[in-house]
Amino acid sequence: MSEKTLYDKLWDDHVVHTEDDGASLIYIDRQLIHEVTSPQAFESLRLAGRKPWNTQRNLAVADHNVPTTNRKQKIPDPIARLQVETLDKNCAEFGITEFDMDDVRQGIVHVMGPEQGATLPGMTIVCGDSHTSTHGASGALAFGIGTSEVELALATQCLTQKKSKNFLIKVNGSVGAGITAKDIVLAIIGEIGTAGGTGYTIEFAGTAITDLSMEGRMTVCNMAIEAGARAGLVAVDEITIDYYRGRPYSPKGEHWLMAEREWQKLHSDDGAVFDKVVELNAAEIKPQVTWGTSPEMVVAIDAKVPNPADELDSVKQQGMINALKYMGLEFNQPINEIKIDKVFIGSCTNSRIEDLRAAASIVKGKKKADSVSLAMIVPGSGLVKQQAEKEGLDKIFIDAGFEWREPGCSMCLAMNADKLLAGERCASTSNRNFEGRQGYGGRTHLVSPAMAAAAGIAGHFVDIREWV
Amino acid sequence: MEAFKTVTAKVMPLDRANVDTDAIIPKQFLKSIRRAGFGPYLFDEWRYEDIGEPEMDCSNRPLKKDFVLNNPDYQGAKILLTRENFGCGSSREHAPWALDDYGFRAVIAPSFADIFFNNCFKNGILPIVLSAEVVDSLFKDVAAGYQLVINLGAQTIVTPQGEVIQFDVDAARKYRLYNGLDDIALTLLQADKIKAYEAERAKRAPWLFV
Numbered sequence: 001m002s003e004k005t006l007y008d009k010l011w012d013d014h015v016v017h018t019e020d021d022g023a024s025l026i027y028i029d030r031q032l033i034h035e036v037t038s039p040q041a042f043e044s045l046r047l048a049g050r051k052p053w054n055t056q057r058n059l060a061v062a063d064h065n066v067p068t069t070n071r072k073q074k075i076p077d078p079i080a081r082l083q084v085e086t087l088d089k090n091c092a093e094f095g096i097t098e099f100d101m102d103d104v105r106q107g108i109v110h111v112m113g114p115e116q117g118a119t120l121p122g123m124t125i126v127c128g129d130s131h132t133s134t135h136g137a138s139g140a141l142a143f144g145i146g147t148s149e150v151e152l153a154l155a156t157q158c159l160t161q162k163k164s165k166n167f168l169i170k171v172n173g174s175v176g177a178g179i180t181a182k183d184i185v186l187a188i189i190g191e192i193g194t195a196g197g198t199g200y201t202i203e204f205a206g207t208a209i210t211d212l213s214m215e216g217r218m219t220v221c222n223m224a225i226e227a228g229a230r231a232g233l234v235a236v237d238e239i240t241i242d243y244y245r246g247r248p249y250s251p252k253g254e255h256w257l258m259a260e261r262e263w264q265k266l267h268s269d270d271g272a273v274f275d276k277v278v279e280l281n282a283a284e285i286k287p288q289v290t291w292g293t294s295p296e297m298v299v300a301i302d303a304k305v306p307n308p309a310d311e312l313d314s315v316k317q318q319g320m321i322n323a324l325k326y327m328g329l330e331f332n333q334p335i336n337e338i339k340i341d342k343v344f345i346g347s348c349t350n351s352r353i354e355d356l357r358a359a360a361s362i363v364k365g366k367k368k369a370d371s372v373s374l375a376m377i378v379p380g381s382g383l384v385k386q387q388a389e390k391e392g393l394d395k396i397f398i399d400a401g402f403e404w405r406e407p408g409c410s411m412c413l414a415m416n417a418d419k420l421l422a423g424e425r426c427a428s429t430s431n432r433n434f435e436g437r438q439g440y441g442g443r444t445h446l447v448s449p450a451m452a453a454a455a456g457i458a459g460h461f462v463d464i465r466e467w468v
Numbered sequence: 469m470e471a472f473k474t475v476t477a478k479v480m481p482l483d484r485a486n487v488d489t490d491a492i493i494p495k496q497f498l499k500s501i502r503r504a505g506f507g508p509y510l511f512d513e514w515r516y517e518d519i520g521e522p523e524m525d526c527s528n529r530p531l532k533k534d535f536v537l538n539n540p541d542y543q544g545a546k547i548l549l550t551r552e553n554f555g556c557g558s559s560r561e562h563a564p565w566a567l568d569d570y571g572f573r574a575v576i577a578p579s580f581a582d583i584f585f586n587n588c589f590k591n592g593i594l595p596i597v598l599s600a601e602v603v604d605s606l607f608k609d610v611a612a613g614y615q616l617v618i619n620l621g622a623q624t625i626v627t628p629q630g631e632v633i634q635f636d637v638d639a640a641r642k643y644r645l646y647n648g649l650d651d652i653a654l655t656l657l658q659a660d661k662i663k664a665y666e667a668e669r670a671k672r673a674p675w676l677f678v
Contacts (some may be wrong), residue, residue: 016661021638021639021640025661026660027669036498036560037498038563039501039505040502043503053662079499079522083499085499122673128559128561129558130583132559143583144583146561146564147503147561148651149586149651152651153654156652157666158658158662161650162638194486194553194556195486195552195581197581198579216593228582229582255674255675255678258675259673259675294488315485318484318485319485322484415499432557434490436490436494437495440494440519453610455483
């Protein structure tokens, strides 16, 4: 068959060798490296006396462990500090470019990559982090790997992979006012479940997707992994190409013109066959709020917490009962009556400039509810922070009683000092609501930046459609 | 990596779906720059009453008695029996490192998250997918002292009643796991092909090779 999906094209373009059983050696154009999943890989390379295949294919940044306050002093947690210093040392020893903690380009690896043009359309991109799927928004094949494969990619610039199946998710039509990329992707996960994309690469398409900015597309692809798919994709169009024009690592001059011509081909052909297709009607998507401990436990803002008794599958029913207990919620409780203690706006899902603008437009001229003990804004990178400050967004947040922090992963996974206390409930723009994810005993509700900001003002979840 | 031939071992039932990698090994332990020593913190939040911290001595920590890892009947188990979508969430290889360090050699479930599944094979752990019905029947049978024999070569599981359950495993992964082979050495055997690919690709996409 000559018609190819976008995934087929990206795959075929990177096959070095295919074994008889279908396993292929795939060339990796870019590896992003951070402090948490790389130290053991460098250590193994060192012990085996191996060198990276090509140092220039790698780019490193510390993000998971870095503090979001007081960067001038050393990281207080000695174990976290050692891990960040180990990344510095490894990058120096192996000759890999790193944006260190004092560099304005430092940020969450998945924000920094596209921002620098270090992850480009048509590339294969890996990182020891499951949210590497984010970079698929630019028509690149990007997926998370474990530390053994970080080491393998360092040493050989290749990985052995079996091709996934093709899954097309079309979101037709236009979303209503106040509905964002985050609501779209949460609605998709609610529809297909957290294992719905397992074994597939998902291509997101349809007007509601192509209408999104690059930032919005990144939010959608970011959470492909929450739907079980290692990689998510959006076809290249003018929005993609405009986004990459003039970025520091983007091609220059003649190369840019060549790249632009090649990138125009990065879309699924008419008539390409997908193994699975799901369509959603964008107009029906309401603001989404998760109520449980898995991203698929999600409902619309005007809904109620579901009743486990209505679930016929006994394993799922038990999961719901466990989740309600952990979350401290009763079934049939209206979502918009759930009171929150903290707000976290940040993470590789929602910490880009567009996200901060959306949140700022909600809090402008208002005050954080007294019942909310902390509302924090953590920009995705030093450059996002700089841009936001240029636009005066930091002042809007600070005036509203929100905290304006330094860039990093922060309370998305709470490896640094930013965490929920046991029993605290958070409106969070991150990607995972697992037990303990944001702190031992912490309770996470995943929402869009505007919804999180509004919850911080009202003290409980509100329907953002009534505010815009 | 330890080769996997035949494992005869007790089975521990973890009757939950969607067990995520944050549950398998909470994030505070990911600050370690080492590969070993995660076993005592496996399922830390479900296993202990207190909050675990890296490098903590776990020998005197208060245990959550109702968690299966703390059930005396299943001590010494090397096979974990669990439900759908095991290992979902983050790509942290610390999850299979923790399972391995604790002593698990195999995990049986109706389905696994992709990255975790792949990471298991890199660390001498065999993840086995069986139908939800077969997993359900194993959950019904499993009890103190219940043992299974897993034979990777034959791709079989033999129950104490002598029932033989076949399982699928990708041939390349089986070969590497069965022989405990190093991925890098195997891949570097293809170095000429990688260089040829780069030379050819540099013509098509020269901006990647500046």
